Amino acid sequence: MPSKKLNPNKWVDRYSDYLYNYTIVRVNDREVANDLISETFLAALKSAKYFKGEATERTWLISILKRKIIDYYRKINSRKGKAEVKIDYSDDENNGEWLEEQVPDQFDRTAEDEMENHELGLAILECLDSINEKHAAIFKRKTIDGADTEAICNEFNITPSNLWVIIHRARTALAACLEKNWF
Amino acid sequence: MSKMNKLFFVDCSKAAECCNKAQYKEANPLEKFKLKFHLLFCSTCRKLASTNTRLTETLKKSKIEPCPEAQKKKWKDSIKKEYAEDNA
Ligand SMILES: [Zn+2]
Numbered sequence: 378m379p380s381k382k383l384n385p386n387k388w389v390d391r392y393s394d395y396l397y398n399y400t401i402v403r404v405n406d407r408e409v410a411n412d413l414i415s416e417t418f419l420a421a422l423k424s425a426k427y428f429k430g431e432a433t434e435r436t437w438l439i440s441i442l443k444r445k446i447i448d449y450y451r452k453i454n455s456r457k458g459k460a461e462v463k464i465d466y467s468d469d470e471n472n473g474e475w476l477e478e479q480v481p482d483q484f485d486r487t488a489e490d491e492m493e494n495h496e497l498g499l500a501i502l503e504c505l506d507s508i509n510e511k512h513a514a515i516f517k518r519k520t521i522d523g524a525d526t527e528a529i530c531n532e533f534n535i536t537p538s539n540l541w542v543i544i545h546r547a548r549t550a551l552a553a554c555l556e557k558n559w560f
Numbered sequence: 561m562s563k564m565n566k567l568f569f570v571d572c573s574k575a576a577e578c579c580n581k582a583q584y585k586e587a588n589p590l591e592k593f594k595l596k597f598h599l600l601f602c603s604t605c606r607k608l609a610s611t612n613t614r615l616t617e618t619l620k621k622s623k624i625e626p627c628p629e630a631q632k633k634k635w636k637d638s639i640k641k642e643y644a645e646d647n648a
Contacts, residue, residue: 385643389636397627406597407580417636422642498622520619522626526586541577549608550635552615559618 382430385422392435394444394517395502402495403446413449417442435506497559504554506545515540516547570594575605583616
């Protein structure tokens with residue numbers, strides 16, 4: 378039954394950029410982030426049978442990742458006693474649990490800007506999920522990875538003019554998606 | 561004049577291509593000129609171009625960090641393995 382809703386072989390292509398960017402800001406360590414995401418995928422596979430399809434696949438994966446991040450800080454906090462914790466209070470879940478943790482007190486304007494830009498990045502990645510999958514993949518290679526036009530053409534077996542048409546469609550769709558909140 | 565036309569006048573789809581190339585700094589001087597010339601008399605593309613430029617700024621501001629391909633591959637392999645076992 379869950380196989381109808383979940384598509385684990387697509388998880389990395391579809392969600393890893395989002396999960397990665399979500400995590401690196403919160404744990405500030407790429408190695409740790411990678412481990413937490415690995416654990417998230419495995420935990421998700423293990424509990425796939427409990428996925429009811431009430432949330433989207435992405436929301437569900439993020440909720441598992443959030444747990445992993447909380448657990449990670451719990452471990453650190455119990456080890457060190459006190460530690461600076463980067464958390465997102467706008468998240469509706471787990472508020473009660475978060476309140477026990479330490480809050481960074483120098484939450485100045487720069488940090489706020491950074492957080493906003495980070496949220497913007499996640500909004501962009503979320504929008505990219507809602508557009509044509511191939512267009513999104515090509516757009517990401519070009520824009521986020523900064524890959525060469527020629528390399529991408531070889532990778533996807535397309536001509537440069539195909540590439541520019543696809544980039545155009547992706548950018549138009551992305552702008553439309555971002556229009557509501559960020560433009 | 562017709563040669564001049566061909567050189568300087570481009571349709572909206574060609575203008576869009578030049579505009580997108582420009583977002584990635586891949587438009588050559590002639591393409592940049594064609595785009596600017598087209599924008600002089602095409603308000604539709606003018607609007608598109610300003611949205612496009614804003615999108616480039618937004619993308620830059622967001623500082624999305626690419627997830628390393630090698631790491632993605634590791635995840636894919638471990639999911640594939642685990643998933644195959646679960647469904648064996
Ligand atoms: Zn036009």
